[in-house]
Amino acid sequence: MLTRAQVLELSKSQLFGYGLTDKAIIFGQKGLDAYLAAGNNELPQEGRFCGIFHQDQHILIRTDLTGQEIIYLFRDGEDWAISNSFALLVQQMATRRRLDFYAPAALVFHLKDGRQIGEQLISHKTMVRQISVLPVTSHLKVDRRTGALSEVTRPYSQLFHLQPGDSYEARMLDTLERGSGIMAALVETGLPMNLFLSGGYDSRLVLAMLLMSGTVPDRLRVTSHPHLKADFKVASALTSRFDLPLNKGGPARRAELGGSEAIRLYLLSSAGTYLPFRLIHSRRLEPGAELRLTGDQPTGWSFYAGTGLFNGTAPKIADDIARGLADFADGDAVRQDFFSVFQEIDVDPADPIAMLAQYNVIRSRHHCGRQWTRAIGHEVAFTPLMQSSFVALDIVNRSAKAHPTKFFADAYSAIGGWPLEEPFETPERAFPQEMLDSSPFRGGVQISPRPFTVFGDLAPDAAYDQPDLLSMPAQLDRGPDPIRHDLATMMFRANHARDSGLFREQDFVTANREIAARGTISDGYRKTCQIIAADTILRLLATDPVSEGKTPPAMPT
Secondary structure, eight states, rough: OHHHHHHHHHOOOOOEEEEEEEEEEEEHHHHEEEHTTTOOOOOOEEEEEEEEEEEEEEEEEEEEEOOOOOOEEETTTTTTEESSSSHHHHHHHTTTTTOBOOOOHHHHHGGGGGGGGBBSSSSOOBBTEEEEETTEEEEOOOOOOOOTTTEEEEOOHHHHHOOOOOOOOOOHHHHHHHHHHHHHHHHHHHHHHHEEOSSSSSHHHHHHHHHHSSOOTTTTEEEEEETSHHHHHHHHHHHHHTTBBSSOOOOOOOOOOOOOHHHHHHHHHHHHTBOOOOOOOSSEEEEEEEEOOOOOOSSGGGGGGGSTTTSSSSSHHHHHHHHTTTTTTHHHHHHHHHHHHHHHHTTTTTTTTTHHHHIIIIHHIIIIIGGGSSEEEEEEEEEEOOOHHHHHHHHHHHHTTOTTTHHHHHHHHHHSSSSHOOSSSGGGGSSHHHHHHTTTTTOOOOOOOOOOEESSSSSSGGOOOOOGGGGGOOOOOOOOOHHHHHHHHHTTOHHHHHHTSSHHHHOOOHHHHHHHHHHHHHTTHHHHHHHHHHHHHHHTTOOOOOOOTTTOOOOOO
16 A cells, blocks of 8 residues: 555655566566566556556556555545555554445445345445546556646547557457467476466467467466366366376465454455455465466456346446445445446447447456466466457447357457367367458468567565464464354454445345355355445544544555
8 A cells, every 4th residue: 555655755666566568578566676677668558566666757556457466545635545455445444534434335246146246346336435446548657746647538539549550460360379389488487387277268379379489388387176077077178188297286285374364364355345255364465476377357248148137238237236225325326326437438339349348447456467466375376368469359240239259259260270189077168160261361361470579577575474373383274164253253243334324134144044054165155245345444534534625644555
């Protein structure tokens, strides 16, 4: 977290996460320092990062184009601060001035029992009126002399649509050459990698990009879940074909955080913004960490497809929201917040691409993004399909009312060979023959991986590893029982949530049933986590400011 004063005091540009330019892969602060020292001036646009960049008399603050890191912005008059943790920002700002609770952002999580549209915030608004999510279509510009902050916004179409003179075919080839070039450069560094391989389209394309480098990486292992039998069958066939190790051991997983610390880290990363409990037992990136390669992609075209509840067009989903929250006085405000996203990114909610864009700028940022939480412990998430070009190509296909799998049919046709030969997890996932026959890439094309230079590495940055209470070496229980016990205690003591009017008695009954069922931590405590998250934010807002409008002593970042 950084206040206005702390941003102005920074002596150089900062990079948290990894950034991509047309020719470089930049890992963290050490990578950015080396990249700039080599005389490079082009700032990263893609990747998974939050960047604070010095540029002449201004400071630019932004995320990657697909928003895989999230910046929360506190703004009240001329005062402002930024963080990639909503709860931390609330906690610190509540010591400076009184903050206002925004109930509609808390009601969102009632929708669809905290799944799909109810799994994350529905707009750029949060549970605190003075704090918002910085949209992917915006970046912040700070005057280095006065500290004045302005938000610079570009239309969604300018960022993600094909521009005049560009073509679908050229952009597809660029996407494949860029992705395979990135993979080739990572293989060249010798970084350990773990590919999570399913039986579907996304992760298969990541494997194809890896293999297009011409050599099988020595330090690549593949993970697939045996209990997902159809997925595992495909992963077994592919790893056997290319002689890749499947489900072999990786870095040792140590637990230096106990149950209560893991809950605090969950609240720090997700409280009030994203519901599923991501279990983290480390406080930092461990030495010897590996890249976790996944097929996460930014559009999720089919996520809102269909005619069921909370599926379909934006107007239809808005009506579903109003009906789903009809029991709450602020229910219609949630519906209006849902529509506010389209206004902010300059997309007509009646446009066929509207829900693709909504997934891109809201859903994927919480579900696939939150990069800092995915660079802790024994792995760093690396998602080669998170490219703005991927969005542009899916927009073309969606606008043309093409089949949702057309992008992958064209990509695999361009690559040729095994991606089309090996069956998917079910026969229904096979591409229609007429789609393959009509592909502009039928028969394959020449794909030349683009050259990239890697700056930096995965080594932990000592500057962010200062001694504190949690730095004492300890090996703790990785099991779920301590967490289950503490979640139950927190729920039973969630008096702020119980008195808030945000929850019905049935919600507490549901949470009690979750606790009694002792399900998986990640998915089995959604109502419990919803109550605890709201209670946490309400407790933070109950803090008495040190002196309203006066800055307290310096805060840790």
